[in-house]
Amino acid sequence: MTKILFVCHGNICRSPMAESVMAYLVKARGLTNIEVSSAATSSEELGNPVHPGTQRILAQYKIPLIPHRARKMTRSDGDDFDYLVGMDSANLRNMALIVGTMDKIFGLLDWSSLPRDIADPWYTGDFEATFRDVWEGCNSMLDMLCNEKE
Numbered sequence: 001m002t003k004i005l006f007v008c009h010g011n012i013c014r015s016p017m018a019e020s021v022m023a024y025l026v027k028a029r030g031l032t033n034i035e036v037s038s039a040a041t042s043s044e045e046l047g048n049p050v051h052p053g054t055q056r057i058l059a060q061y062k063i064p065l066i067p068h069r070a071r072k073m074t075r076s077d078g079d080d081f082d083y084l085v086g087m088d089s090a091n092l093r094n095m096a097l098i099v100g101t102m103d104k105i106f107g108l109l110d111w112s113s114l115p116r117d118i119a120d121p122w123y124t125g126d127f128e129a130t131f132r133d134v135w136e137g138c139n140s141m142l143d144m145l146c147n148e149k150e
């Protein structure tokens with residue numbers, strides 16, 4: 001079983017979007033060996049539901065929203081997950097501080113043809129652009145994982 005933790009600042013926009021998209025893609029490809037979850041690097045949104053903008057964009061693309069309440073990443077997540085996947089460079093730095101190492105830490109678009117940060121729609125308001133990047137990142141990561149197993 002491959003376990004992936006998607007991480008963003010508050011765990012209400014990008015990381016639950018990535019968790020939901022990846023779960024959808026895993027199911028669509030008929031895979032049963034990948035488990036996904038998400039978390040925050042901050043405690044600002046603890047216990048809060050997914051942002052309405054993320055809910056709307058997922059519904060627009062007919063992707064089921066994973067039931068979710070924001071939680072903060074913990075040191076033990078570094079042991080419990082195979083991949084710790086952040087949305088931007090600030091997330092990656094904060095994730096390393098939480099788990100104490102860069103082992104297992106990646107950016108979601110690291111496997112794409114154009115690695116880059118994923119903009120936070122909390123600030124940009126552009127959930128469509130964030131969705132496109134998350135979709136690209138999840139597909140690229142899933143391709144890598146499937147090719148790795150061959």
